[in-house]
Amino acid sequence: MNYVNILNKLENIKSYIESGILELYVLGDLNADERSEVEAMSKLHSEVRDELEQIEIDLGNIAESLQVMPSDNVREGFFNSIKFSDEEIINPIASKQEAKVVSITQKPTNFYKYAFAASLALLVVSIIALVNVNNSLNNTKQQIIALQSSNQNFANRVNYLNQEVTKTTSALDIYSNTDYKMVKLDGTDNAKGAKIMVAFNSKMQKVGLDMKSMNMPKNDSEHQYQLWALVDGKPVDLGVFDMDGNQIGFKEMKNIGQAQTFAVTLEPRGGSVNPTLEKLMVIGNI
Template identity: 45%
Template sequence: MEDIKTYIESGILELYVLGDLPENEMREVEAMAAQYPDVKSELSAIEAAVEGYARSHAIDPSEKLKIKVLQALDFDEDDSFEPVVNAKPIREVPKIVPLKDNNFYRYSFAASLLLLLISWIALFVLYSRLQNSKEQIANLLTSNQQFSNRVNYLDKQLKESSTSLSILKNPDFKMIRLQGTKNAPSASMIVAFNPRKSEVLIDFAALKMPATDQTHQYQLWALVDGKPVDLGVFDSATDSLGMKRMKAIERAQAFAVTLEPRGGSASPTMEQMIAMGAI
């Protein structure tokens, strides 16, 4: 039922009522309404709301407009039908009585035309209202989606910050600050190392490294007995404030970062050493 509730709150039912969905999604909504009573009930409620909105905002034509239509359809009072007589000789010619009073037909035609005009005006107003409603609903759905994305992003950042805080408070972790080399004097970062559990993490909240291009990445190395050991790659650009877990290692005397081709290298490029820090 949670999935059905999410489906109903997604905004797709409103777009279905407004006819703003592709054909395959229209069929999908109809199938969901046929299968789930909650979807069908919500769909009916939305349709009733849109119809009520249109009715409450309908505009009747003014009395001045009605008078103009009747004046445009005015006939001459002396209008009458001319009798048509068959030219062939017949024994008796039926007597044709001219119709002197055309008021009934005249006003009936005028009334019909007026009703047609009113219908077209009402349809135009209804269409305009529906278009405005569609735009308002679309804007509302966009705003809701942006708000939802923002909430999810902040929730993610909060969880990452809580995790980082728990690691920083854990006495089993050693915080090693790596300072920039001559290749990047302003660079710095913090590596959290837990030798008891062989855990190595990078603190992105404290990461200050030069931006990389699309063909290069930073690679973290551990120096174990004078030999470099690969701990994985990472990028300088990130929207995270948490910790990035790297490859496990039991012991190390120092950590270093080099700039390598994207994906990493089997051995460090020493002339591209960016930062280094001893334990």
């Protein structure tokens, strides 16, 4: 045999050993034909035989390092339950060798089974933990969103109250200011019982409506109330407004320096150039 053939032979044996079939043989995971093939190779090649023996030793060491020693009571009960046959008594060496082979092949097999079961259990536990963490994060996000919404609502409420306080303070200032003349407008036949209080400051040419004390029928979306001032018998537009019972404070209207009478009519939304006298709602003289 030349050197090339020798090298090829060694290379084939090395590839056979590294294929993993020897480990499967020791673990008992081969069928009958495959086991026969391994046994034939071990008889033909000492390298295969030596590798099998080393695998058995290594797996046996791993199994022994992971085994759990039973208590004295368990061990004693186990040995008391064992019954030896006559053959085992006559040839204890052979029995011991057979037991050794079984222990070498069985322990590693059990080890891998237990390791796989433990890995599977760990995977399941990890998935459950991840699901729980994800649910917890979602709940936390929802709580944060709810808290942010609550904070925004609270901020809006505080802002609204601040505006209401400002309007109330402004109304008190107007009522206490002697430069303002309060003119009461009473309802006509078109709005019996209606009333509006107009604050008029001729020096500053300011006109305002007391929205808190206002008592007017609620207007629809197509109409608005329009305030007029009669100056030397001529109507002057002072602006439009809506009746909203939730308003407080004074609503500032258009400026005017003099007037003898104030009146309110119901006009199309946006107001009219001239008042619709048929829709006169309230009127009052200064």
